[in-house]
Amino acid sequence: MAKENIKDKLLIFQKNEITEYEIYRKIAKSTKDENNKKVLEKIAQEELNHYNIWKSYTGIDVKPNKVKIVFYVFLSKILGLTFSLKLMEKGEERAQVNYKEVFDVIPEAQKIEEQEQEHEAELLSMIEEDKLNYIGSIVLGLNDALVELTGALAGLTFALQNGLLIASSGLITGIAASLSMAASEYLSQRAEGNENALKSAVYTGITYIITVFLLILPYLLIPKNYFLSLILTLIIAVIIILGFNFYISVAKDLPFKKRFLEMAGISFGVAGLTFFIGFLVRVTLGIEI
Template identity: 60%
Template sequence: MADRKEISAATRAILLKMQINELTESIVYTKVAKQVSDEHNSKVLLKIAAEEQRHAEIWKGYTKVVAKPKLLRTIWFPLLARIFGFTFALKLMERGEGNASEIYATFASEVPEAEKIAKDEDRHEQELLAMLDEERLQYVGSMVLGLSDALVELSGTLAGLTFAMQNTRLIALSGLITGISATLSMASSEYLSSRSEGNTNAFKSGLYTGVVYLATVAFLVLPYLLLPNTAFMLALGIMLGTVVLIILGFTYYISVAKDVPFLKRFGEMATISLSVAALSFVIGIIVKKTLGIEI
């Protein structure tokens, strides 16, 4: 590779950082490509990896440094890809590097290739990532349905039962029965709805809805199973905290994987779930007082 003109120390430091990032991302894309079973997706990822490697070589011509990749990132993001899917992991990685166009603009006068590489990265990587077709993201609608319904319905049910029964074991028993029944109902409803719309993967839609619903039920009921019988208010508080954390985590996942606004979606889901829980708690008080039932 031909030598480039001399650049300032500040620019060299930036380029070295970019060189390391490009090299690291090239390795991550290559590793993730080996994890992907779909041949099309694997080719897309390998193509991005080659682009990143080429950019790293260009920066090397300026820095004159044989850089090493960030080892932890080359382990962490492939691991995330195995757990949460490659689309989420790779988009999260790209987010962490900031806006390439803005960074490259700071030294474009010294490095002629900077502007072209910035445009290449913005265009190619977005186009290539948009081509990725990951199964679990095709069923986001089904997962959102299962999650939102479970959070709203079960958090409300548990909140109402908390004051009405005031016994963690009875609340857990009632919550589990309600949750499991609702899981089967929601999964079958999603299956029938998808099938009526001509969806050839209706079974998977129902399965995703059911699995997410059941997992949510387990997390929400768990505090009532672990705490003493008299600690029903503490269990309620932990359950509501769990609701917020589940919404936070799932909303963040969707916002990264699907490029949708995070705060607005989180605010909507959290407000609805907590409002229903508060209303159900009040209803539990009213019903108990009105009927004069003591447990």
């Protein structure tokens, strides 16, 4: 490999290291949990050490990527420490492949790669986030809302053919179902001896209500075109399923494609069936609104 090419690669590695140093340092600074803070600071120091190793070969100071720093620090505040750092670690995995290209020239490259691989394990053992402890309750609320409400809205769309009436019916059904689901989760968790049963119920109920609101939103915005509203509702359902499963696949290291297709298949299967039932109800009962 040409000397110039090696130097270009080292400068890229160098920029990545100093950028990730700043990300870990800034997140550590705003982290209240002392254990999390110590591990983040340790990893930040490792990133700085790696930067200095690359610098000893290039002889050049490199500035961090400020956009990337702002993005990941902001992401950690919105979507949590686990998700944002694991998403960044996936970028490090790609960088480790590039390290292999300079193994023969830079002896320290292999050591750096080994240290980078330890980061993810450290992060997994370190992170204790409330929302991840209640992921089962969130899945329960989200999945039930998607399956039940997409199905109900599809059936109501053909049966009622009135946007505001469909939205009102969906909202009443959704709120009642969210309260019922939260109560069931509370009783289920209490029966299992969970001291945080109420918190689990709150996560389930809030997730359900938020999902309900997002799904009925098209009917409130364009009430006259109820079939277009149904299409938009189904698109929103896909986006919710896509976003949630991506989040879980990153934060919990679970397969994305299988979980996404399973949840989407169930939701759309129920929606299709209830749309057909709505058609039968309208034709059989002769409903005209």
